[in-house]
Amino acid sequence: MTVARFWREIPQRYNLVGTKCEVCGDVFFPPRAICPHCRRDGKIVPCQCSGKGKVLTYSVLSAASDQFSALKPYVLAIIELEEGTRVTSHLICEPEEVHIGMPVKSVFRVLDREGSDGIIHYGTKFVPDL
Amino acid sequence: MVGIITYGAYIPRFRIKIEEIARVWGANAAEITGGLGVLEKAVPDYDENTATFSVEAARSALCRRPVDVADIKAVYVGSESHPYAVKPTAVTVGEAIGATPVMTAADYEFACKAGTAAIQTAMGLVSSGMMKYAVAIGADTAQGAPGDALEYTAAAGGAAYVIGNDDPIAVINETCSFTSDTPDFWRREGEDYPRHGGRFSGDPGYFKHTLGAAKLMMELRGTKPSDYTHAVFHQPNAKFPQKAAQMLGFTKEQIKAGLLAPTLGNTYSGAVPLGLAAVLDVAKPGDRIFVTSYGSGAGSDAFDITVTDAILTKIDRSRGATVEQMLATKKYLDYAVYARHKGKIRM
Numbered sequence: 001m002t003v004a005r006f007w008r009e010i011p012q013r014y015n016l017v018g019t020k021c022e023v024c025g026d027v028f029f030p031p032r033a034i035c036p037h038c039r040r041d042g043k044i045v046p047c048q049c050s051g052k053g054k055v056l057t058y059s060v061l062s063a064a065s066d067q068f069s070a071l072k073p074y075v076l077a078i079i080e081l082e083e084g085t086r087v088t089s090h091l092i093c094e095p096e097e098v099h100i101g102m103p104v105k106s107v108f109r110v111l112d113r114e115g116s117d118g119i120i121h122y123g124t125k126f127v128p129d130l
Numbered sequence: 131m132v133g134i135i136t137y138g139a140y141i142p143r144f145r146i147k148i149e150e151i152a153r154v155w156g157a158n159a160a161e162i163t164g165g166l167g168v169l170e171k172a173v174p175d176y177d178e179n180t181a182t183f184s185v186e187a188a189r190s191a192l193c194r195r196p197v198d199v200a201d202i203k204a205v206y207v208g209s210e211s212h213p214y215a216v217k218p219t220a221v222t223v224g225e226a227i228g229a230t231p232v233m234t235a236a237d238y239e240f241a242c243k244a245g246t247a248a249i250q251t252a253m254g255l256v257s258s259g260m261m262k263y264a265v266a267i268g269a270d271t272a273q274g275a276p277g278d279a280l281e282y283t284a285a286a287g288g289a290a291y292v293i294g295n296d297d298p299i300a301v302i303n304e305t306c307s308f309t310s311d312t313p314d315f316w317r318r319e320g321e322d323y324p325r326h327g328g329r330f331s332g333d334p335g336y337f338k339h340t341l342g343a344a345k346l347m348m349e350l351r352g353t354k355p356s357d358y359t360h361a362v363f364h365q366p367n368a369k370f371p372q373k374a375a376q377m378l379g380f381t382k383e384q385i386k387a388g389l390l391a392p393t394l395g396n397t398y399s400g401a402v403p404l405g406l407a408a409v410l411d412v413a414k415p416g417d418r419i420f421v422t423s424y425g426s427g428a429g430s431d432a433f434d435i436t437v438t439d440a441i442l443t444k445i446d447r448s449r450g451a452t453v454e455q456m457l458a459t460k461k462y463l464d465y466a467v468y469a470r471h472k473g474k475i476r477m
Contacts, residue, residue, distance in 0.1 A: 014226045015228065092177075107182075108182050109177040109178060110179060110181075120214070122185075125177070
């Protein structure tokens with residue numbers, strides 16, 4: 001990932017800042033510039049998601065790319081946030097702990113490191129909300 | 131008066147028992163745990179570091195007491211394990227709590243007392259009227275070379291303090307410091323692990339400076355140990371703070387709430403901030419807290435703190451995890467997995 005792209009996405013990655021259509025109330029993450037329902041009648045504004053949600057579905061990954069190999073086996077989940085939008089994220093828990101419908105909350109973690117001398121990408125992951 | 135507006139702490143959930151480290155290095159576990167008074171220590175997850183601890187602690191603080199982040203005009207993070215050699219941890223914290231861009235930020239380093247140095251800086255900025263709130267954080271993923279004495283205690287965690295003078299939950303009545311050039315512990319640029327002067331880090335280092343700052347504080351305030359409800363000292367192990375407390379005349383009961391080293395280890399810059407957080411978790415209005423940090427190199431910062439009624443009315447402590455709760459949430463690792471977590475295995 002280029003430095004510029006990471007920097008551009010910091011609000012989303014750190015604070016789950018998406019967008020909301022003030023006309024229909026739908027929340028979008030990643031942010032959308034235009035509401036797909038209201039089109040030109042929609043009014044899009046920034047919207048910070050609470051970070052609370054539940055597991056919609058998940059996979060346990062035992063084979064990972066080099067950058068995530070230290071984490072395996074790890075859980076990748078589609079999480080439905082309170083605001084109704086969905087986000088794909090690492091879920092930090094034991095593979096045997098996760099289940100569909102599990103309440104989760106966001107935490108701040110390292111997403112990736114570009115080797116030993118590159119940028120450290122920080123962002124949001126999720127943990128069980130006990 | 132200037133004081134603590136809110137606070138938050140973070141301790142990772144992984145632990146390793148000291149006897150497991152001793153087993154790997156062929157050392158006498160009973161002798162080591164007996165000598166240090168430490169039974170286990172906190173270990174970071176693969177994707178945690180000083181920046182993530184700092185953000186989690188700061189967010190916990192803001193969750194307990196919502197303050198207008200636009201009024202936070204400074205973020206200082208004290209640590210000896212900043213993830214970058216050049217690029218501040220404090221800006222990541224500022225961004226993650228929404229305080230950027232109209233704020234100043236910097237990283238501090240003074241071995242294990244960088245967090246309390248950050249608190250002193252925040253006090254100055256707030257007291258001078260330059261800003262309403264400043265955030266001071268002490269956090270570390272402490273480093274100790276494999277097999278070195280430090281490895282038995284080098285732990286992970288941190289705590290964050292929002293400093294201001296707008297109805298604080300605890301007033302900081304006074305702060306003072308005791309500092310000298312004492313080479314008891316160091317890490318050269320580019321080196322992975324610190325080195326230390328062994329026993330030299332005791333009397334000329336820890337005890338000279340801790341007792342120096344503590345006695346100076348009691349002289350300045352005209353107080354004696356029995357005037358305080360709680361006392362928190364830097365805790366590189368469990369023995370040093372207990373001995374310092376005893377030498378000064380504090381009782382075991384006074385240091386009990388803030389003595390975390392036996393089950394946490396030494397969180398370096400996070401140690402005193404976490405100890406103070408544990409005390410604030412249980413503090414009542416009117417409690418007086420004596421705090422003395424220590425950073426090798428060397429220096430100590432002392433604080434005289436009085437808890438106010440605002441701790442019951444202006445802050446909801448239950449909205450952030452308490453130190454006790456985080457210490458109780460744990461998963462043990464064996465040495466091999468611990469070595470992976472700490473990046474001690476290079477692929």
